[in-house]
Amino acid sequence: MSNQADDNNLDVLIYPRxxxxxxxxxSRTGAPTELLDLLDAQGFTRHQEAIYVWHQLREDIPGLQAAGICARAHKALTAAGFNAHLDDRLIVRIG
Structure with a gap:
């Protein structure tokens, strides 16, 4: 099992699966509590198995609303100084 944040040298990678x-x-292996708490505060649900920690959005959140949550989480993470990447498939372009 591989950690995609570690593999891409990021603190956190937000992407659709x-x-x-x-x-x-x-989040990267050994991510600080501040990073994990920021994701919790943005509406993601924390999960853990062995050494891996990840967050997920509820599946019943509509697409545009989910994209907005992801954008706000990305903004909060980068404002806090974390190296976060938001997958292009989650960026909503209007106009």
């Missing part, structure tokens, strides 16, 4: 049905926020 399973053809967009689930949105994950994967």
């Amino acid at each position: 399973y053809e967009g049905a689930v949105i994950f926020a994967v």
Whole structure:
């Protein structure tokens, strides 16, 4: 099992999985509590298995609303000084 945040030298990677049905926020191994708490505060649910910690959005959140949550989480993480990446598939372009 590989950690995509570690593999990409990021603090956190926010991306859709399973053809967009689930949105994950994967944090680096040993991520600080501040980073994990920021994701919690943005509406992501924390999960843990062995040494891996990740966050997910509920699957019943509509697409545009989920994209907005992801954008706000990305903004909060980068404002706090974390190296966060928001997958292009989650960026909503209007106009």
